[in-house]
Amino acid sequence: MMKNDGEVVRFDNVGLRYGTETEVLSDIDFTLFAGRFYFLTGASGAGKTSLLKLLYLSQRPSRGAIRMFGNDVITLKRDRLPAYRRRLGVVFQDFRLIGHLSAFDNVALPLRLAGLREADLRQPVADMLDWVGLGNRSDARPATLSGGEQQRVAIARAVIARPELLVADEPTGNVDPEMALRLLRLFEALNRLGTTVVVATHDLHLLRRVPDSLIMRLDRGRLADPTGALRYPPRGPIGKPQP
Structure with missing residues (x-):
């Protein structure tokens, strides 16, 4: 390219x-x-x-x-x-996930802040969680995820809005x-x-x-x-x- x-x-x-x-x-x-x-x-x-x-x-x-x-x-x-x-998209070393939000909602946050409709963000967020191997943990909150899983949620959140x-x-x-x-x-x-x-x-x-x-x-x-x-x-x- x-x-x-x-x-x-x-x-x-x-x-x-x-x-x-x-x-x-x-x-x-x-x-x-x-x-x-x-x-x-x-x-x-x-x-x-x-x-x-x-x-x-x-x-x-x-x-x-x-x-x-x-x-x-x-x-x-x-x-x-x-x-x-x-x-900007940022992946912090200490993750900085929002504790009371699910993995799905943490990843969806940049899209919601950008004004994307709920109906339009559900599939992209689900696809991103699948990509990082967490499609089956979308409802999990950060405290229930391992350090590696939290890292993957943080990365998905950073890149979801391109x-x-x-x-x-x-x-x-x-x-x-x-x-x-x-x-x-x-x-x-x-x-x-x-x-x-x-x-x-x-x-x-x-x-x-x-x-x-x-x-x-x-x-x-x-x-x-x-x-x-x-x-x-x-x-x-x-x-x-x-x-």
């Missing part, structure tokens, strides 16, 4: 600190383009989750500029943020290898429909599963190679991303 070269996100000299602590992200510069698939890698504590928080607009940077969908989101008025967030940008924090960390591959294929299918995908992972074996993906590697809060930070997955044995 031909990729759209339009910018979706641009970071310019972005830094992030919490309170008066040392910066957890420093001098971050990159551009994400429409319809591309990106992996974000780095050791534990490198800053991956902090960078994702900036991407899904739950955190403002301490310095620098961030543009999303063509607009400066740092100076964006707070009452306009919900409209931007509806264009967001323009999908951000996923360790989305395969609680599932077996077979399901991890199946979920990755779901992200690929969404990507082929035009969604820009960013997957943060420490599992380097995933990198070769998406041949046209690009790799961003964080090292102690900085992009490891700012002038060539976006790399294709290695073709040889799995190891550190190669130039």
Whole structure:
């Protein structure tokens, strides 16, 4: 599929600190383009989750500029943020499912917020739950689901509305290898429909599963190679991303 070269996100000299602590992200510069698939890698504590928080607009940077969908989101008025967030799909590491809602209702939530009629959303939600292997658990509440099942519900909720940008924090960390591959294929299918995908992972074996993906590697809060930070997955044995 031909990729759209339009910018979706641009970071310019972005830094992030919490309170008066040392910066957890420093001098971050990159551009994400429409319809591309990106992996974000780095050791534990490198800053991956902090960078994702900036991407899904739950955190403002301490310095620098961030543009999303063509607009400066740092100076964006707070009452306009919900409209931007509806264009995003997010898979949180801690799932963030709504406890009193069933798996079906958790997945249906983005469609309901978008104003889709109940009659029009039932089949897509059912199909999505089938895809992630939870068609028989649609009435279950999160507390009765295993960690892996909760992860799959969270992923189904993130992708059901076909967001323009999908951000996923360790989305395969609680599932077996077979399901991890199946979920990755779901992200690929969404990507082929035009969604820009960013997957943060420490599992380097995933990198070769998406041949046209690009790799961003964080090292102690900085992009490891700012002038060539976006790399294709290695073709040889799995190891550190190669130039």
